[in-house]
Amino acid sequence: MSARHGKDTTMSKPKLYYFDGRGRMESVRWLxxxxxxxFDEVFLETREQYLQLLKDGALLFEQVPMVEVDGMKLVQTNAILNYFxxxxxxxxxxxxERALIDMYSEGAKDLMTFVMRHRFLPAAEQGDNLTQMENKAKSRYFPAFEKSVNQQTGYMVGDQLTIVDLQVLEVILMLEEKFPLILADFSILQKFKAxxxxxxxxxxxxxxxxxxKPPPDDRYVQTARAVLNF
Known part of the structure; x- marks a missing residue:
């Protein structure tokens, strides 16, 4: 299954290979x-699709996401994001500026990992993960992001939009889906979000x-497990 999105501004339209859900491809979609x-999307729905990509040599490290663009088959999320x-x-x-962007982006991705792994944990562990997720956001990551926002420009780095602005907003919205009032004590991040x-x-x-993509549901989790056999 495939889908087409957005407004074409390049000669080489990217093709995104991933599941029909957020995961590690979602930051690429944001960017x-x-x-x-x-961009076009090819949704992996069967184990056979994944094995065919392996057979074709499209997945250098046998992992997705993979993006086909400009004559390349790019894997590894950071490489894909940095290229675009x-x-x-x-x-x-x-x-x-790139060093600061990379530093703040790594923090945002660390926090995203707590959210992305949640639905893949055993039910008995999900409550503890939610507590840890909220605590780390409020005590470690959000204070750091607040300190990092350039209050003269409103951006995380410099005077124009960069990838880290997208990633910080992305993780804020992910967390607000689970904790609607999580930004209550972070006025600078409220302004940044707006x-x-x-x-x-x-x-x-x-x-x-x-x-x-919407928050991951049972179908997304089951499809990812079946395709990757884990």
Whole structure:
């Protein structure tokens, strides 16, 4: 199954290979949507699809996500994100800004991992994971993000939108789905959320019918387990 999204602004339209759900591909969708780039999606629904990609040599480390673009088959999420961020001017203006972007992005991805793994945990462990997720967000990650926002520009780094703004907003919204009042004590992040969410392309991405995926459900978990055999 495949789907087509967005507005085409490049000669080489990316093709995204992943499950029909968020996971590690969701940040790629956010980035391409913010850049106004049209992309196609191939949804992995069977073990046979995955094995065929392996047979074709498309998965260098036998992992997804994989993105086919500009004559390459890119795997490893960070490599995919960094390529698109650099290509579409969402990766800062110099090496110093990129270092800060990378640092804050790693923090956002650490926090995302707590959320992404939740539905894959045994039911008996999910309650503890929720508690840990909320505590770490409020005591470690959100204070760090608040301290890092440039209050003159409203962005995390520099004076224009970068990939880290998207990732921090993404993880905030993921957590608000589970803890609606989690930003109550973080006024700077509330303003940051409002600013980034109001950017027209991002605002469009947050509307129903966009390529943004819903929170993972049982079907998504079962499909991922079946395809990857774990």
């Amino acid at each position: 391409l949507a913010a850049a106004g780039v049209e 961020a650099a290509k579409y001017n969402l990766y800062g203006k110099d090496f110093k 600013k980034i969410s109001s950017i027209p392309r991002i605002q469009k991405f947050l509307q129903p019918g966009s390529p943004r």
